[in-house]
Amino acid sequence: MAGQVDLVVNVFERTYRDVLTLGWWPHLTNSIGYPFTKRVALINNTDDPADAARLADQLVAADEIDEWHYVADHVDAALATVGLSLRDLEPLAHFSDCALVALALPAGSPFMAYWDADVTLDQPCDWITPSLAMMASEATVIVANPSWDDAEAVAEASHTVGDFVVGYGFSDTTFLCERARVLALPWRGPMAPASYRYPLAHVAAIFEQRLDSAMRRTRLQRATYLPARTSHHGTVGTQYPHAGFTSRV
Template identity: 35%
Template sequence: MGFVTNVYERTYRDVLSPGYVAGIVSSQRHQMDEVVVLINNVDSRGDAAERAENLVRRGEITSFAFVADHIDSALATAGIGRRQLGKRPYLVDFGLVMPHVLSTRWLLGWDAESRLVDPQNWIEPAIDLMQADPRVFHVSLHRPARTEWEPVLEREAAERRGRYIYNWGFSDHVFLVERQRLIGAQFRTFAPAAVVRHAPHPYTFEFRMESYQRAAGLFRATAADVHYDTNTSPPGVLARTGGSRWDDMRIRALWQFGWTVLDRLPSAFGPRFKRYPPDLPRSSRTAR
């Protein structure tokens, strides 16, 4: 079992302080064979490396890696070029590199600013589920929506299986996946429904993975009774990276397109085009 978390300029000093990563790992209540910190887009590579090396010496992580050192081989494996990373490559490249800095069968990707509300071993039953149901690409945890604009887990349910709610979404906050399946994910796939859902935060690893899952008909299974929380204080992707008035216009246009076209397509069009399960009553939906 391997744990990997991504850090960058805004977060690496806090995350690479003694006890931070160890606390996240300990909360999983599951043995980790590898604990890797992935470092991306920092101003001082030397400072980040020194802090990470200290954690290795303390035994809190097993290793660390820089995205820049692995991205070329990861792109070659994925069969795409740097141009396919889009306008903001640092929002995608870390996800491509993650499975290449571990050697374990299972990979737990964990956003460094997220935490389990109630520490517990949710990993073992999640692995059992993925082994029993190959339609499940990855397992995630539940972060209850804070506003009416956020996705609500029950609203997007395509299927339920015990504690797990299936849908086609993807979040890089928490995802447990078989490493080789992540390596084999097709980053060239396109799903109009994913474009609509990710209109406010395009170009991301999350968007690419959701597009792939929808095109391949693969599910995210969310453990509805296991909650996590995360830092929501930073502004959205576009606001942080220089969004423009044109971006605002594009978001409104995509949302309008989603309501007027995609949601009215016949159910036969499937998850690539349908944001919600075909049989979900329109009255239970919320605008995004």
């Protein structure tokens, strides 16, 4: 399946100056070691969208990314694809709109690797190739991701398949999926009780919770590739950089 996966990274006010700088994308793609079809930057919730666009254009010119998009330009179409409205995402729309747009981008490759700007691989590792093979061989696996914590991943899993542990659960920090299959899930409807464990569930049903719930309701699972491990370096809740701390979390 080589050549069928896009790498998508969303940037916002706190992260865009770092991510949209020369060298950041080659470092990420070299650490993964997979030949992505397209490297795509999404620009979302910035104080100066024109400045972010200027930096993104420089990366396109340098062949470090292939394209970039404003999330705002595609969010209505993405919401329509999954049968949601912007009201369904409020008051935390920016925790969901970027990932929905990433899934529904026009002319996207069949598979997408979504990568949080604050995440790094602890060691270089091509987790994409074995994950594609895993999803092709296991019909119940709809997403795959590197390990964030081996002990926690094993504890949450129901069984092991080779280097993977498989079970219910979802995180939007880093994941691989087949776009059409995920978009076809039931995004609207009652939340699975277990999905209320997410920290923001009392405020809004964000992308992470909605996808986790849809997977549980359709008995679909994720596969965590234990040989690849990630670290998260950012501050939770800063998609809204001007909000107070209690609003952000």
